[in-house]
Amino acid sequence: MTKGELAMPLTLTPNFSEAGKRYFRAFSPGDDFYEMLIDAHRDLDDGESAMLNAQLILLLANHIGDLAVLREALAKAREGA
Amino acid sequence: MLQTYTYPKYPYVQPAEQKERVARRYPVVIVGAGPVGMAAAIDCRLHGIPVVLLDEDDTVSIGSRGVCYAKRALEILDRLGVGERVVAKGVSWNVGRTFFHEEEVFNFNLLPEPDHKRPGMINLQQYYLEQYLVERCVELGVDLRWKNRVVSVQRMSDQVRLTIETPDGTYGIEADWLIAADGAKSPIRKLMGLEVEGKIFHDRFLIADVVMKADFPAERWFWFDPPFHPNQSVLLHRQADNVWRIDFQLGWNTDPEEEKKPEKVIPRIKAMLGDEREFELEWVSVYTFQCRRMQEFRHGRVLFVGDAAHQVSPFGARGANSGIQDTDNLVWKLKLVLDGKAPEKLLDTYSSERVAAADENILNSTRSTDFITPKSNTSRLFRNAVLTLAEHHAFARALVNSGRLSVPAFLTESPLNTADEDEFAGRMVPGAPMDDAPVGLPDGGKGWLLDQIGGQGFQLLYFTDVAERLGDRLERLRELTVDAVPVEPLIVSEKAGSVAGARVLHDLMHLVAKRYDAREGSVYLLRPDQHVVARWRKFDAHKVRAAVARAICNQ
Numbered sequence: 001m002t003k004g005e006l007a008m009p010l011t012l013t014p015n016f017s018e019a020g021k022r023y024f025r026a027f028s029p030g031d032d033f034y035e036m037l038i039d040a041h042r043d044l045d046d047g048e049s050a051m052l053n054a055q056l057i058l059l060l061a062n063h064i065g066d067l068a069v070l071r072e073a074l075a076k077a078r079e080g081a
Numbered sequence: 082m083l084q085t086y087t088y089p090k091y092p093y094v095q096p097a098e099q100k101e102r103v104a105r106r107y108p109v110v111i112v113g114a115g116p117v118g119m120a121a122a123i124d125c126r127l128h129g130i131p132v133v134l135l136d137e138d139d140t141v142s143i144g145s146r147g148v149c150y151a152k153r154a155l156e157i158l159d160r161l162g163v164g165e166r167v168v169a170k171g172v173s174w175n176v177g178r179t180f181f182h183e184e185e186v187f188n189f190n191l192l193p194e195p196d197h198k199r200p201g202m203i204n205l206q207q208y209y210l211e212q213y214l215v216e217r218c219v220e221l222g223v224d225l226r227w228k229n230r231v232v233s234v235q236r237m238s239d240q241v242r243l244t245i246e247t248p249d250g251t252y253g254i255e256a257d258w259l260i261a262a263d264g265a266k267s268p269i270r271k272l273m274g275l276e277v278e279g280k281i282f283h284d285r286f287l288i289a290d291v292v293m294k295a296d297f298p299a300e301r302w303f304w305f306d307p308p309f310h311p312n313q314s315v316l317l318h319r320q321a322d323n324v325w326r327i328d329f330q331l332g333w334n335t336d337p338e339e340e341k342k343p344e345k346v347i348p349r350i351k352a353m354l355g356d357e358r359e360f361e362l363e364w365v366s367v368y369t370f371q372c373r374r375m376q377e378f379r380h381g382r383v384l385f386v387g388d389a390a391h392q393v394s395p396f397g398a399r400g401a402n403s404g405i406q407d408t409d410n411l412v413w414k415l416k417l418v419l420d421g422k423a424p425e426k427l428l429d430t431y432s433s434e435r436v437a438a439a440d441e442n443i444l445n446s447t448r449s450t451d452f453i454t455p456k457s458n459t460s461r462l463f464r465n466a467v468l469t470l471a472e473h474h475a476f477a478r479a480l481v482n483s484g485r486l487s488v489p490a491f492l493t494e495s496p497l498n499t500a501d502e503d504e505f506a507g508r509m510v511p512g513a514p515m516d517d518a519p520v521g522l523p524d525g526g527k528g529w530l531l532d533q534i535g536g537q538g539f540q541l542l543y544f545t546d547v548a549e550r551l552g553d554r555l556e557r558l559r560e561l562t563v564d565a566v567p568v569e570p571l572i573v574s575e576k577a578g579s580v581a582g583a584r585v586l587h588d589l590m591h592l593v594a595k596r597y598d599a600r601e602g603s604v605y606l607l608r609p610d611q612h613v614v615a616r617w618r619k620f621d622a623h624k625v626r627a628a629v630a631r632a633i634c635n636q
């Protein structure tokens with residue numbers, strides 16, 4: 001699919017996986033991610049954690065790239081804030 | 082407090098050898114008549130092994146303790162002969178509700194996957210499970226000795242010697258093999274100077290068994306940070322006899338003795354249920370927990386099972402469930418070693434396979450614990466963000482971790498497996514715990530695949546359209562039954578049928594073939610504990626025999 005062909009909607013269904021890894025249980029890839037996320041913050045104070053989060057958002061936003069998707073994600077996140 | 086259950090008191094009888102002052106030797110002695118030790122004892126008897134089971138106490142588990150018994154444990158209990166009673170007495174539930182602050186954020190319906198005999202889990206107080214197991218032990222002639230406390234262990238190269246204390250003094254006993262099922266505090270482990278390593282969680286939970294006077298739905302309710310118990314979690318679960326189990330997270334800085342007092346507990350429950358509901362307290366306890374395991378579960382002639390070998394947090398109900406799976410893995414191996422048909426190193430694979438399973442259980446229950454009781458502000462923030470998103474978005478619901486259903490490990494790394502050489506789809510890979518499916522039985526009745534598998538020996542599923550057309554392949558299949566380690570062929574036939582000298586299972590709904598991705602001529606070699614060993618697209622007796630040899634370390 002080339003860019004602009006289809007507006008990519010924001011994925012809101014479970015979507016975690018790892019190439020080459022076989023999961024026998026549906027909950028495993030999401031739980032793998034969540035543990036990585038919490039582990040990344042280990043031993044950081046609140047300020048350091050906030051800085052990590054900010055950088056993480058920027059890295060992921062650039063990776064996604066599509067502003068339509070990012071706009072939708074930002075709006076959804078703001079609803080619950 | 083109210084009593085819905087009367088604790089049995091089992092009789093102490095002075096052991097004959099104590100009276101006669103002679104030490105007797107037994108092939109297997111088991112220490113600890115908890116659910117795991119009893120499952121081991123029953124399985125030994127089903128294998129024809131004489132067994133002595135020692136317990137320092139003379140009754141069943143006090144208080145409900147374990148409540149959720151999962152599908153895999155129920156399948157094993159079926160084989161042991163108590164599954165039906167446990168399921169009949171237990172409570173099935175499907176609806177789970179998750180609350181965050183005041184509101185319900187979502188609910189789920191755990192509808193069991195259709196066409197399996199057993200549901201994902203049932204709830205039952207642990208004392209009922211233990212009572213049924215005791216009765217089954219007695220029925221099968223287990224030499225069950227109450228008020229027999231092990232006070233010393235002496236390891237020799239060819240046996241283990243125990244000193245046992247009874248109300249009449251001490252006596253000695255000798256065992257070829259000792260199964261240590263003496264619980265989380267395992268005196269055997271301590272007497273042998275062995276370590277158990279892992280993580281202690283700095284948290285306390287109050288658990289209460291409550292008898293409801295009025296109707297209340299059979300659902301699982303889980304609260305994160307509710308107004309009636311701020312900053313903590315609460316779980317409500319239904320058990321048999323209208324008894325409800327409530328778990329309150331208390332935090333570390335609380336006084337357990339103080340929290341257990343009815344004048345503290347009752348207001349908490351009132352705040353949770355609303356004042357108008359009538360209930361009575363039956364049992365209250367405060368517990369802390371740990372996630373840890375021994376490095377190895379085999380130490381020479383001593384085999385550790387259940388809580389003695391590994392402990393998990395209760396989230397995900399993996400304690401008794403995984404302990405029962407330990408014995409399922411162990412006993413068929415022990416039988417082959419006792420009979421001189423397999424080398425002792427087969428028992429090392431009991432350790433390696435169940436260590437892998439314990440690690441999976443520890444991983445999953447630690448993750449649940451970390452989600453339920455976040456350890457830092459950031460962890461709490463993410464947890465709350467997940468719960469907030471969960472109200473609207475499926476991906477976030479999948480991340481809410483209030484305990485993952487206890488499921489059996491896929492032993493994909495086991496040295497006992499023979500790797501695939503043919504292409505198969507689906508998840509019944511070598512090492513997989515078998516999926517169930519409905520089948521037509523040789524006597525014309527309807528039954529279940531898993532009830533036909535396991536216990537005594539290896540089996541080979543042979544898939545075909547019409548059993549009667551097997552011709553001379555049947556001869557070759559039948560030759561496997563007279564090997565030193567026999568393999569029973571089981572014909573899975575798309576059409577009902579029968580052949581001389583082998584059982585035919587009718588694949589009533591074509592679900593066996595579907596779940597095992599089988600075609601005409603596909604074969605599956607199965608272990609006595611209902612795990613897949615190997616599979617091929619075409620039957621080859623040499624390959625089957627080589628895979629059996631590998632599966633018992635006889636290569």
Ligand SMILES: Cc1cc2nc3c(=O)[nH]c(=O)nc-3n(C[C@H](O)[C@H](O)[C@H](O)COP(=O)(O)OP(=O)(O)OC[C@H]3O[C@@H](n4cnc5c(N)ncnc54)[C@H](O)[C@@H]3O)c2cc1C
Binds near residue numbers: 231262264
């Ligand atoms: C609050 C709570 C909730 C739980 N919920 C669940 C759940 O939902 N599902 C689940 O599967 N598990 C659950 N568990 C875990 C479950 O209760 C344990 O995993 C299970 O009891 C372990 O069984 P066991 O036979 O290994 O040990 P135990 O049940 O502890 O039995 C050990 C036995 O050894 C005996 N013994 C000890 N020392 C000696 C000695 N020196 N000589 C002779 N006998 C001795 C004891 O008398 C005892 O009978 C829960 C536990 C708790 C505390």
